[in-house]
Amino acid sequence: MNRWLVFVFLAFLSACGGSSNSSSSNAANESDTSGEMTSSPGGGNASVPGRPSSFGVPVASQIRPGVEISADGSGCTGNFLFSPNAQxxxxxxxxxxxxxxxxNGIDxxxxxxxxxGFNQVxxxxxxxxxxxxxxxxRAMQESGETPGSDACVYNDFALVKIHPDDLANIHPAAFAFGGPVSLRTDLAAVGDDVFAYGRSSLHFGLRTLEAKSGSITxxxxxxxxxxxxxxxxxxxGDxxxxxFGPNGEALAALSVLSAGVGGLNVIDVSNGAxxxxxxxxxxxDGGFINANTKVLLWPDFYPAGDF
Known part of the structure; x- marks a missing residue:
């Protein structure tokens, strides 16, 4: 069965602001070192990043996985929290x-x-x-990666440092799902369940659209x-x-939206991550961030998306 990628949701792209992951020129994006603080992340008793006891009960007004991130006209969704140290x-x-x-289809x-160092995010x-x-x-350009290589095509990840003034208002639990309970370090398999969250304004604030479940294809x-x-x-915007993986592991970050035309001319929409x-x-490994950088964790995961 022949399938091909096509541009989709072109009317929405001006609201995204981010650039395309160029795994294909026909893949559209969903894009709509040390600060000082006086307490551990989340204001808890523990100072070791990622230790669940560092955080209290999450609330909607905190900086959490799933908040909206914008800069220079872009609008995206933040994924997980990361920390190299308690500050x-x-x-x-x-x-x-x-x-x-x-x-623009540019590699x-x-x-x-x-x-x-851009500090207006x-x-x-x-x-x-x-x-x-x-x-x-930017890192891949500095490292001299070959345009068109797998790294250039698929490596779509950035980190934004949260201002020290806001470190008392963070929580690692994602909206809807909670977690992550761990970082998935082995390769997930086709057919595995996945759970995703997106903050796009196109969801109109409806949790039933923001929280998604499905599988790896x-x-x-x-x-x-x-x-x-x-x-x-x-x-x-997502x-x-x-x-998340099937058990609440931090698995991936959403990157591209693609659509294929399958049997009976049915549009089959999926995402790359x-x-x-x-x-x-x-x-x-490239020395771009501190080697101690870890994903911040939370032990409770709710696959129904009603957290």
Whole structure:
């Protein structure tokens, strides 16, 4: 059966602001080092990043996985929280959200991007703007990756440092699902369940559209990315959002939206997502971020999406 990628949701792309993951020129994006603090992340008693006892009960007004992230006209969804030490916390997002070459079919390793140190990133629920501290698209250019390589095509990950003034108002539990209970470090399999969250304004604030469940339909680019199909696909503005594995593991971050024409001319819509462990290891192994950077964890996961 012949299938091909087509441009979809073109009317919405101007609201996305981020740049395309160029696994195909016909793939559209869903994009709509150390601060000081006096207490551990979340204001708890423990000082070790990722230890659940560091955090209290999550509330909607906190900076959490799933908040909206915007910069220079882009609008995306933040994925997980990361920390190298008790004084510094990052929120993950898609690297294409910080590129002016949005959806122009330019290879990520040849794009123009906002600079590291750009400190006007608006984070939902934050009182101060965040700062870009890592972008895979800039890192790959510095490393001399070959345009068109699997890394260039699929590695779509960035980190924004949360301002020290806001560190008392963070929580690692994602909207709708809670977790993540761990970072998935082995490769997930086709058919595995996935759970995703997106903050796009196109969902009109409806939890039934923001929280998604589905399964993995493919693994791409020498294990760099997953293809997933959910009950309602990620749309512009969902880019960068968190994707969980079947048991609440931090698995991936949403990257692209694609549509194929299958039998009976039915449009089959799915999403591409960068393998989070692979993306994080690239940043660490290349010396772009502190080697101690870990995903912040929360022990409770609710696959029904009603958390």
């Amino acid at each position: 510094t916390v990052y929120i993950g997002v898609a690297a294409h959200c910080f590129s002016e070459d949005t959806n 990520p390793c040849e794009t123009n991007n906002l600079p590291i 608006v984070i939902e629920n934050a009182t101060q703007p965040g700062e870009i501290v890592y972008s895979s698209w 493919g693994v791409s680019g020498e294990d760099w990315a997953y293809q997933i199909r959910t009950d309602n696909p990620g749309v512009p 880019s960068g959002g968190p994707i 960068v393998n989070l462990d692979r993306a994080l290891r690239y940043a660490i």
